[in-house]
Amino acid sequence: MSDIVINVLAESEFLIVDEAKFQERFPEVTSLAKVKSKVDYYRKRIATHVISMVTQIRRHLHSFPPYLRWLGVSIVHYFQTYRGASQDDINIFLGELFFTRMLFYPFLQPQIYLTSKVEVVDLARHNLYQVTHTFREAFLTELGVPSSSARQKYASVLPYIGNHVSGVMNSVLSKPC
Numbered sequence: 409m410s411d412i413v414i415n416v417l418a419e420s421e422f423l424i425v426d427e428a429k430f431q432e433r434f435p436e437v438t439s440l441a442k443v444k445s446k447v448d449y450y451r452k453r454i455a456t457h458v459i460s461m462v463t464q465i466r467r468h469l470h471s472f473p474p475y476l477r478w479l480g481v482s483i484v485h486y487f488q489t490y491r492g493a494s495q496d497d498i499n500i501f502l503g504e505l506f507f508t509r510m511l512f513y514p515f516l517q518p519q520i521y522l523t524s525k526v527e528v529v530d531l532a533r534h535n536l537y538q539v540t541h542t543f544r545e546a547f548l549t550e551l552g553v554p555s556s557s558a559r560q561k562y563a564s565v566l567p568y569i570g571n572h573v574s575g576v577m578n579s580v581l582s583k584p585c
Contacts (some may be wrong), residue, residue, distance in 0.1 A: 412460050415534045416528065416539050423450045425565055431558060455568030457539040459545060462572045469579055499551035503544070512540045542566075546573045 424430045427447050430437070437443055480502055487493035487501075529534075545562040550573045 412457060412464060413461070413536070416457055416535050417528070419453070419532070419535045421450070422531055423454050423535045423538045425454065425542070425562060452568050453566045454538055454542050454565050458543045458565075458569050459572045461539070461543055462576060465576060466579065476506070496552065500548070503547055503551060512544070542569075543573075547576065550574055550576070567575055 413524065427443055430443055430447050437446070483501065483505075484498055487498050509574060531583060542562045542565050546566055546569050549566060571574075
């Protein structure tokens, strides 16, 4: 995953998904067509990074820690059998456990996780945040978790991601423990 983090850090422009935020940051751009075009370009760039993340996850499923897979399968079984938890609640919990707690920390704090010393400027931190949150929202959308205000913010990027996120959690949990 470090190559994806480095690719996001190498972006030379703020990746902005919201047209209003773009106009706040760049008030000199007055043409609505230029704003839409530039924001659309940024959405595609973010989607490209998210698709790269998903590809890396799928490519490295064999190295996913078996104890975490076992934990995930056990949690699903326990909550379904003994607590009658809804699938949405289980999906939210597993998404938070596997993706937010494990995958997002290297993205949000790359100076700690990368072997080379990297200075993370505001531009890079902003872009890492945009990519990770878009991935999270795409993942939760795929799991069928009810929409949130954050999901609405990133909804404009989701069509560019398509079905690339489809089945990631099932792939993680379906391998033998």
